[in-house]
Amino acid sequence: MVLLALGRRTNSSTSDTKESPVVKRKVLPVEYKAGDDFDFCSGASHSEGILQVFNEFRDCRLFTDVVISVQGREFPCHRAVLCACSSYFKAMFCNDHRESREMLVEINGIEAKAMEAFLNYVYTGRAKITTENVQFLFETSNLFQITTLRDACAKFLENQLDPCNCVGIQRFADAHALKQLASRCKNYALANFSEVSNHEEFLDLRIEELKDYIGREDLFVSKEEIVFEAVMKWVYHNVDQRRPMLNSLLQHVRLPLLHPNYFVQTVEGDELIQNAPECYQLLHEARRYHVLGNEMMSPRTRPRRSTGYSEVIVVVGGCERVGGFNLPYNDCYDPVTGEWKSLSKLPEFTKSEYAVCALRNDILVSGGRINSRDVWLYNSQLNLWIKVASLVKGRWRHKMGVLLGKVYAVGGYDGQSRLSSVECYDSFSNRWTEVAPLKEAVSSPAVASCSGKLYVIGGGPDDETCSDKVQCYDPNTNAWLLRANIPIAKRCITAVSLNNMIYVCGGLTQNLYCYDPAQDYWILVCQTLAKQESCGMSVANGKVYILGGQGENGEASDAIICFDPATGVLTGDRGMPRPICYHGCVTIHRYCDKTKP
Template identity: 70%
Template sequence: MVLILGRRLNHENSGGAPESPAIKRKVFEMDSKNLNEVYNFSSGSSHAETVLQVFNEFRDSRLFTDVIISVQGREFPCHRAVLSASSSYFRAMFCNDHRESQEMLVEINGIQADAMDTFLQYVYTGRACINTNNVQFLFETSSLFHIVTLRDACAKFLEEQLDPCNCLGIQRFADAHSLKQLASRCRCFALQNFPEVAQHEEFLDLRKDELEEYLGSDELSVGREEFVFEAVMRWVYHNVEYRRPVLKDLLQHVRLPLLHPNYFVQTVEGDQLIQNAPECYQLLHEARRYHVLGNEMMSPRTRPRRSTGFSEVIVVVGGCERVGGFNLPYTECYDPVTGEWKSLAKHPEYTKSEYAVCALRNDILVSVGGYDGQCCLSNVEVYDSFSNRWTEVTPMEEAVYSPAVTSCAGKLFVIGGQPNESTCSNKVQCFDPETDSWQLKACVPFTKPNISAVSLNNLIYVCGGLTKAIYCYDPSHDHWMHVVSTFNKQESCGISVCNGKIYILGGRGENGEASDNILSYDPASGIITGVAAMPRPITYHGCVTIQRFSEKHRKP
């Protein structure tokens, strides 16, 4: 039987035989100039939405479905074409010679039935209901089926749910699925809310390496370092039998020197677990020394966290723009983290030059000496800030002026200098305050004037003397080594340790002109880089690092 669909012919008034089956249609006459015009019609996204809606209705009524997806024993009738159009996972399954391409029932393991239901709702409607109960399983399902938009929506939902009680768990989930942006947001959230985060159960389940990563961060936001110590002890005591051996490793990241002295004595030294941990005694001793000496005793644990409002800054005192030029009265501080310079009170004795600058309990001391205008001096005096008195001690082995001087491992090192205007010394003179005696150590690898030295992590770093290099001295082995080359030959530089790095500021080159360059050397990575310039070229200046409170943290 053949069914022919066509228009009904009107034989009225035909007056004769029917017309030929070839129906003549009248063609509208068009202007020749409009023959090439085209009307491109589009119904927009509504057409695709209507088609998807109809397919979803087909799915609900099992109309035209050609495959059943089975998850946890629950069956989901679907259309292979729709699944393949939405997911490369299903396209590979149904379009290749896989067994599933021929079977009516396909079982998928490793996902939840409810997550599959929500996933199919998204495939057939473009919409999904994401909540705290299904987000993890829906993320894993969309990842399995390569639906990036739904997976990213789940990650965005998790980001919006961050709370002190769940941020650590979400970060672990993000790390496991290589969600770098979500993991970074979780870490920032935990850093910014650390005191609250440390009160929840997830904190107690952190691995040692995860906890150390937080403790060691300068960005850890705490009003007082006491919060950090209490968090560590809470974590250790939660499983004290197994966590007691790592107590020292964790306390190395707690800035014990910055604890209030009363809290340190009563709470830290009074803790029974710490009292029975001899391996921690050195950390306690470091904190005690800092409470007495202040910034004269520096370590990674004496550096304040940014959230306290205090930060380490480098203070540049005096100097001049060129040899024989006018001495400058300026005192300015530089924050290496922000790159900002700030002017401080001018130096009252700026007409003098070649003085020494040091910090004592965050106070800056400026001394003038080494040369009395006629000869070099070998005398040494010790200043006691408690009694505000100077006391003479044993003189140096060799009288020099303009040496590089720094303290390291409880001793004072006088490096190089000039015995007179025509010669330089390469001697290293070491003073032991315990015995009031001097010893000569291994000589500097070069004999140059106008060198600078600084101490970091029980090592001494020396630069300047137009050497285009940084050398390192290890007092424990009495050994010198070349560590890195600088970009230019400089002498009479300022040098200071700030935030665990060595900064070389200004100085003068071979042409005698002062420089405004700043170099940063990171001993941990061995990398030297150029950073922000100084406000002006300068040489023969003093440099020292102190802790300074930022006005931005001051409450209104």
């Protein structure tokens, strides 16, 4: 119960004594109900009104107790308002600093116009940010630790990004540790590199900054010629100082992917490059790629995805299990996106145990149990199969490898015995010719080319035994030599070459082995996720991929395993569309529609 006091003034004419002016009060009982309290709030208008009055006081110099001097211009202020908004001023005025006792406080290192805009924000909560004042206003708000105004300036800069200023804004963001703004600037420049490279700011990049741009996989250009021209423009802008930097910059330009005519006329015809012997090795690599195609592998032969091309792994044919139906599918896998796409089907999919390899950017399929001399070529540009010259000797369970632009069909089985026969295919003459035979006849070996030689690893000399021999073919002498044996004797193994090393897996083991031809020794790299044989193996984007294969129970697998030699990490990737074994795996460059980020 609440006691409410109500009163009135009394005035009695019958009283003999003079009335007292005191109010007589009567206490009335009032019942209290829970929730009857009223919390009144006038909202933001109250604080805005007070700020408005303080701002009027500032204009009239009423109650101001400090004068801030910037570049000789004086700004009368209220210490309490400054301290309430800025921890910088709170520390200055609330501690025993000299400024806390002085009427005039001089601040250096900022612009008077920025200080004026800053004080307008402090007293009104509003600021006019323009392209002319944003940098100084940001620095002022950053100095005085007004994060809301600082972030507003950063957002304004982000909205002003343009090919002509994104490099300068990124430098500003880096200098002030604005990670989000710096990231937006970098992404904008990468996505608009063609336009950015035409502006003055680009020519003032430091070499480390330029390398970072052109070395990125997510650099968006429609063709590699744009990157080359940007580099040369940057070098010629200050040719005397930048001439020694040319070679290190061209390391990041994918010269092999330039159009051959452009490469001959523009790159090799450039006087600066002609007089730079340190660049000759890069030019030689590009020339070899134009002749040998995807057999040449380096970071510079991998297409930028923005050009519309990407490295894809093509899985050719195969079957689901031993004795199962042979599959006609010819599918490509993009390791970056995980997408699968169907290509033109095999023309003779009833074949089995054929050999597959990539020649330049096409695919060859030779031999097989049926029509064992037939050879088909898949034209990746036209997405169709073409029959080419037949093998001299029919075979299956053989392997093919590409060496210096020519295809070698090695060993195998003809239905009666293992073969030591080796044939060489010249695509320009469309003809197979026999070369020196293997030292040991084998079927189902692993075959890979590396450092100018062809290596035939393991295999089965007969139905009962497996070989651990490594046979090395030198095309210059047309002779075979034996090298260091592989640590395991196996058949149905697969090999690929990467960075002048050969990687071997399969044979129903979990081991992934690596062979160094220069040192002639083997090492165990790691163990895969399961025991497999007759699996596919290919190299894409600098990594080794193992696809499918047959397990100990005879069933095929749909697993994709990725090994990164740079980190030594083995990971399981997305699954294949179907379990498969006894298939071919090759890597080609495939064009698809590109979209700008």
